Amino acid sequence: MPQSAPHRRSLPLLGQLGGGRSRQTCRFRCGDACFHDAPNTSDNTYFGEVAATALSRRNMLRAGAVGAGATAAAAGLGGLAPALADNHRGRGNPRLRFEGLQPGTSDAVEIPDGYEQRVVVRWGDPVLPEAPEFDFTAQTAEAQAKQFGYNCDFVGFQPLGRDRGLLWVNHEYTNEALMFEGYTDGNDADPEQIRIAMAAHGGSVVEIRREFEGRGRGRGRRTGGWRLSRGRRRFNRRITASTPMELTGPAAGDELLRTEADSEGTRVLGMLNNCAGGTTPWGTILTCEENYNQYFVGGEDAPEESKPALARYGIATEGDTRADNRRFDRVDERFDLSRHPNEANRFGYVVEIDPYDPDSTPKKHTMLGRIKHEGANIRITRDGRVAVYMGDDERFDYIYKFVSERRYRRGSRRGNSRVLESGTLYVAKLRGDSPEKEFDGSGKLPSDGAFDGWGEWIPLASHKESFVEGFTVAEVLVHTRLAADKAGATKMDRPEDIEASPVTGKIYCALTNNSAREPGQADEPNPRGPNRYGHILEITERHNDAAATRFRWDVPIVCGDPEDPATYFAGFDKSEVTAVSSPDNLTFDGHGNLWISTDGMAWGNDGLFAVPVEGRHKGHLTMFARVPNGAECCGPLITEDQKTVFIAPQHPGDGGSYEEPQSTWPDHEGFPRPSVVSIWHGRGKDIGS
Numbered sequence: 001m002p003q004s005a006p007h008r009r010s011l012p013l014l015g016q017l018g019g020g021r022s023r024q025t026c027r028f029r030c031g032d033a034c035f036h037d038a039p040n041t042s043d044n045t046y047f048g049e050v051a052a053t054a055l056s057r058r059n060m061l062r063a064g065a066v067g068a069g070a071t072a073a074a075a076g077l078g079g080l081a082p083a084l085a086d087n088h089r090g091r092g093n094p095r096l097r098f099e100g101l102q103p104g105t106s107d108a109v110e111i112p113d114g115y116e117q118r119v120v121v122r123w124g125d126p127v128l129p130e131a132p133e134f135d136f137t138a139q140t141a142e143a144q145a146k147q148f149g150y151n152c153d154f155v156g157f158q159p160l161g162r163d164r165g166l167l168w169v170n171h172e173y174t175n176e177a178l179m180f181e182g183y184t185d186g187n188d189a190d191p192e193q194i195r196i197a198m199a200a201h202g203g204s205v206v207e208i209r210r211e212f213e214g215r216g217r218g219r220g221r222r223t224g225g226w227r228l229s230r231g232r233r234r235f236n237r238r239i240t241a242s243t244p245m246e247l248t249g250p251a252a253g254d255e256l257l258r259t260e261a262d263s264e265g266t267r268v269l270g271m272l273n274n275c276a277g278g279t280t281p282w283g284t285i286l287t288c289e290e291n292y293n294q295y296f297v298g299g300e301d302a303p304e305e306s307k308p309a310l311a312r313y314g315i316a317t318e319g320d321t322r323a324d325n326r327r328f329d330r331v332d333e334r335f336d337l338s339r340h341p342n343e344a345n346r347f348g349y350v351v352e353i354d355p356y357d358p359d360s361t362p363k364k365h366t367m368l369g370r371i372k373h374e375g376a377n378i379r380i381t382r383d384g385r386v387a388v389y390m391g392d393d394e395r396f397d398y399i400y401k402f403v404s405e406r407r408y409r410r411g412s413r414r415g416n417s418r419v420l421e422s423g424t425l426y427v428a429k430l431r432g433d434s435p436e437k438e439f440d441g442s443g444k445l446p447s448d449g450a451f452d453g454w455g456e457w458i459p460l461a462s463h464k465e466s467f468v469e470g471f472t473v474a475e476v477l478v479h480t481r482l483a484a485d486k487a488g489a490t491k492m493d494r495p496e497d498i499e500a501s502p503v504t505g506k507i508y509c510a511l512t513n514n515s516a517r518e519p520g521q522a523d524e525p526n527p528r529g530p531n532r533y534g535h536i537l538e539i540t541e542r543h544n545d546a547a548a549t550r551f552r553w554d555v556p557i558v559c560g561d562p563e564d565p566a567t568y569f570a571g572f573d574k575s576e577v578t579a580v581s582s583p584d585n586l587t588f589d590g591h592g593n594l595w596i597s598t599d600g601m602a603w604g605n606d607g608l609f610a611v612p613v614e615g616r617h618k619g620h621l622t623m624f625a626r627v628p629n630g631a632e633c634c635g636p637l638i639t640e641d642q643k644t645v646f647i648a649p650q651h652p653g654d655g656g657s658y659e660e661p662q663s664t665w666p667d668h669e670g671f672p673r674p675s676v677v678s679i680w681h682g683r684g685k686d687i688g689s
Contacts, residue, residue: 039481042486096620100623100624101578105629107628107668109625109627109677114681114682117680119676120227120228120676122673123673124136124144127236127237128236128237139196140192141196150171150179150197151172152676154274154277154288154585154634155169155634155646156168156277158356163209163210166205166208168287172650173273173291177658178654178656178661189327189330194328198242198328198332201270201272203238204239205353207233208227208228210226225644235358236358240270241271243269245363246267246362246363247265247349247366248365248418249463250474251473252266252366253266256479257342259346261340271287273291274290276376280352282412282413284354288350289349293313293372294314295326295328295347296335297327297338298339299318300317302338303341314394315337315344349369350368351364352365356413367477369402370480371392372392374393377498382543385408386403387401389499389500391510393494396514397495399428400427400428401428402426404423406422422462424459426460428458428489430455431455432451434524441519442527443566444565452553461477461483466483492511493511493514495510496511498510498586499586502588502592503614505546507541509536510534511526512582512599513531513600514531515532516530525553532581533602536596556569556570557570557619569619569620577622578623580598580609580621581600584598584633585633585634585635587635587638590640594610594613597633597634606626625645625679629665631650631653632649632650633649633650634647634649643680644680644687645679648674652674
């Protein structure tokens with residue numbers, strides 16, 4: 001089990017130790033989303049308002065929900081239910097053995113004793129063969145389009161054999177204040193700086209190789225350290241804000257997606273603000289557009305009939321929309337909605353990229369809906385179809401699921417090339433099983449001793465039919481938030497990454513925080529108001545089938561300082577638990593332990609945490625890694641052999657400037673470079689164990 005510090009000191013309040021997201025991060029990444037009113041103005045109920053009608057746990061189990069008996073049955077099948085066999089190959093041994101870190105600050109990646117680390121790739125490193133070496137003082141758009149982009153969020157890996165692989169990395173957004181001398185905003189920026197920023201968005205595919213210790217590649221001992229491959233690197237690729245892409249699915253070609261430059265509504269240039277993502281069983285990457293709204297101007301002069309939908313997606317429709325904006329429209333007029341009002345409808349999708357084919361056209365899948373996508377992770381249903389789980393990262397927005405019509409064809413990228421283009425899109429509605437009066441915003445456990453309840457997936461549309469009155473199929477898929485509002489979906493606290501356990505098949509969702517939730521809006525799955533520190537939601541679908549439309553849910557972790565009574569760690573002794581806040585990205589190791597990366601730690605720098613979610617150590621949360629000043633901990637990714645964890649410290653030095661950097665990680669040459677890091681045990685042990 002993790003080793004605890006002999007005595008855990010009391011932690012200071014939010015902001016006293018340099019923690020929490022900087023205002024600069026809010027400005028450049030999401031356009032100060034949390035400083036504006038929440039776009040969801042629907043009167044959809046909160047959980048507590050329907051709790052009185054909820055079923056008891058006993059009645060729900062009688063109705064067929066998965067319980068301990070079903071989990072045991074799955075364990076009897078080698079730890080895997082048959083429906084999980086393609087995606088879930090867990091070892092079923094949830095134990096952690098490393099000396100956990102304590103909250104703190106340092107301009108470095110800190111890891112436990114016995115572990116080693118290496119920077120794999122950093123902003124500006126050459127990606128394409130003809131790319132020049134990075135020159136911080138003489139950047140150009142032409143060079144940046146061939147170099148590793150700015151900031152690193154989701155990290156995906158696809159193998160090229162035992163010791164080679166393809167690393168995909170999202171380049172979510174740019175911080176021009178750190179990139180360019182004297183930068184204020186896009187109104188005064190040099191047009192070349194705007195072009196550089198556009199080229200620094202998107203993502204990269206880079207070929208990497210595992211390091212060896214000892215003499216000779218064949219005789220050395222493999223480590224978890226990886227480096228960029230040298231030589232031809234034929235798979236390397238850069239995706240930018242201008243890369244041609246294909247719109248797929250039922251909404252492709254609809255009038256809502258047509259523009260002057262694309263009269264057929266099937267082609268779009270680039271992707272923006274790609275945050276989390278996922279990988280498919282057939283070897284492709286799913287990367288998700290999130291806070292794309294902040295790149296557009298001219299909403300005040302857009303057609304009146306389009307303004308309600310624009311506003312629902314956080315796009316300003318009044319006032320000076322050009323103030324404090326990156327002003328991409330100064331070099332590409334499609335970002336001006338007064339001229340091209342449908343252009344915003346062409347962003348906010350899950351994008352599928354084939355890393356094995358650098359000449360392939362990325363696909364924006366309209367069938368998976370248009371939201372501020374935070375992730376897209378897959379389970380295979382019992383009858384062989386594909387389910388994709390997605391969060392909409394906004395205060396009071398929703399959790400979604402897509403289930404394909406087509407069945408998954410094992411091992412065939414071409415055979416699965418259209419599996420995400422037809423099926424049914426759902427949104428979650430949840431109910432608690434405790435009285436509403438037991439939730440006052442304090443986070444106190446209800447009388448039954450658990451935050452739990454039941455829920456259902458409400459269908460919004462299939463590729464053939466809309467299930468929301470007054471909406472066509474295309475309108476559901478382009479204005480998904482509006483359709484979900486009308487369908488009565490449940491308001492959540494910024495649902496971000498969603499991952500399935502490789503051992504149990506249970507679904508876990510990171511709910512990052514929501515300071516706008518008032519005490520009277522607290523409910524069983526959102527037990528605090530305001531919710532400054534976030535929590536984790538667990539979903540167990542009926543019969544453990546990803547195609548099910550009913551599920552049980554509970555909240556195993558309520559984040560914060562363990563000394564605060566308004567925190568909960570699955571009932572584990574909180575004197576042995578590490579403080580954590582703002583859970584963001586999630587992953588699992590092969591033993592079934594949940595790994596949580598944070599975005600806005602309230603006590604020191606962000607980091608990567610691990611916690612068992614089954615067994616007698618359930619809830620024993622421990623910090624594994626801590627990232628540099630100003631950075632959030634993105635990724636994370638644990639390789640299938642369990643020997644490496646990749647993390648992506650994003651926006652190191654946020655809060656500083658080109659002239660006065662607050663971080664110089666990783667090279668300490670006077671300025672920060674967002675990078676990807678590999679971490680491994682020095683003796684070749686599995687990560688965390």
